[in-house]
């Protein structure tokens with residue numbers, strides 16, 4: 001989902017440095033046609049740098065806005081609904097099944 005979140009932009013003025021690596025166009029990006037990418041919040045980085053960052057962090061390095069939603073990290077409401085579902089499963093199947101499920105769920 002990282003690639004879809006980013007917009008490819010032209011490399012701008014020479015003085016624009018990538019906020020992640022603090023370099024302007026380095027050899028790699030020049031060789032790749034100077035690919036810069038813009039996040040939905042309008043911040044620009046080397047495509048290579050921001051993709052690596054977003055894979056690790058999921059949010060813009062400049063403003064911390066969430067750029068990529070991480071499906072493996074449920075928000076609090078889905079955790080709550082998982083917990084209530086587990087309560088129902090406990091009633092129906094008992095503790096062993098619940099324990100097994102909890103080991104597989106990100107709770």
Ligand SMILES: [Zn+2]
Pocket residue numbers: 018019020021022023045046049
């Ligand atoms: Zn960079």
Ligand SMILES: [Zn+2]
Pocket residue numbers: 039041042043060061062063064065
């Ligand atoms: Zn931003």
